[in-house]
Amino acid sequence: MPAVAPIEIAQAREAPLSAAGREAVFETRGLTVSYGKALAVAGVDLSIYRNLVTAIIGPSGCGKSTYLRSLNRMNDLIPAARVEGEVLYHGQNIYADGVDPVEVRRRIGMVFQKPNPFPKSIYDNVAWGLRVLGMKDDLDGRVERALTQAALWDEVKDRLKKGAFGLSGGQQQRLCLARAIAVEPDVVLLDEPASALDPIATSKIEDLMHELKNEYTLVIVTHNMQQAARVADMTAFFTLERSESGGHGVLVEYDETPKIFTQPSDKRTEGYVTGRFG
């Protein structure tokens, strides 16, 4: 059980892992998402590897959240959203006919920008998904394991029946993480999971990501470059390409994190990571 460590904002991070020889969980090919007539992100070719943390960084409006949400068909909920190209998940296109978005999301969980616990007790927040998916054997044990993995168990074990809204923002976000991993997904997508949190809560979430990648494949969208540098093994840099109809996001560069931050091969990446624009 991970003890609640004294907070160190600038923790020495472990050396990032290499993608070499790893199985690709996702391969997107020519992925283009548009909302009505407005192109959001275009032509993204990207492979996401198993048991790594992959970060997607870039300026506001570059389509990084849109890209992330296309990986578990979350964009389906927006009526005007249209997806072209392929998202191969272990080789299967998740947008192919006959693929059920509910099955997709059951395997590919998500944690959102703002903590969104259900208006239920802490216990039921984690247990609800388990009940819905029929994982009812040893419910208590599953809830405890998920909360422990999310480094929240010690803080909430005496108040499991209390409402989740009584938790702090950081605790709520870890509860949402516990809820997502309780149903044993394959991938967890994190959409700026720490952007609404203070630095202490942020560092807890980041520490968790190092722990969790042993079991899950993590993809994180962040506009915080330091965060990407701290947590990610691979980093993709998206930017906004201006066009006559406004602009749309494109993938500029994708590589191992240290390379993106120290010797990027594209001028635009260099400009962004050195703080010259964005």
Next chain:
Amino acid sequence: MAADAGRYTLTLSRRTKRRKAVNLLMQGIATLAALSAVAVLALVIASVAERGAGALSWDFFTKTAATFGESGGGVANALVGSLVLVALATAMALPVGVLIAIYVSEFAKPRIADASKLVLDVLNGLPSIIIGVFVYGLLVVGSGQAAWKGSFALAIIMLPLVARSTQEVLALVPATLREGALALGASRWRTVLGVVLPTSLGGILTGTVLAVARAAGETAPLLFVTSIAANTVTWDPRQPVLSIPVDIFALSESPDPADHARAWALALVLISFILVASLTARAALVRYRSRLER
């Protein structure tokens, strides 16, 4: 520098004085308008209470109307009749209304959702007498009056109220909650049932109570459908029953002054019921919210 002297003064100039006066005036008028609404309610309750309180007695609640020539008697059959009518109407309107709201807010395409809302608003605007005539033609002609037919008429009146108020509270449920549930691999329906509905339960309850209050006070649709009833207390929805508003109407037409007092007393009972119901619903809503937030 001298030209700047007035620039930083913080006391009122003539122009700002005028603006302040206009501001005060408008604030006063608006406050008065709000107070007048409260005053009207207070006056109605006070006058009804003043004239009706005297006729309230144990007999009033437990006995049926006295036969001609005798004194005393009560309105027990009207009270029970209203209870049966409204309970049955709620049982019909609540599930259907909530399902309509779920369809409109969760499943319908935006254009169909807008059209559905319009239809509900039109239905809500239908004069209740028309609904009475409709149900009379549909169910009463040929087979006679019955309480359940009255409930059916009341349910038509409650339906748009329940559906619209529920749909509005469903729309208040943050999209992020739905996303959170769907991201776990829950289907749309499980999301609605497990997350969206429980979140809006308080609002649904409040809307339902308001619809119940409206139905309890409806007179016109009941006149055709369930008004000629035996002078006995009956819980059987297949029998025609008397109801509070119809009985208020009947008693107020009576030549006997004691009946007029009873009409006032019955009006007092109706108003009290509506007040208590609304306050209870509100209190339940507050408790429900605080339980969630603790």
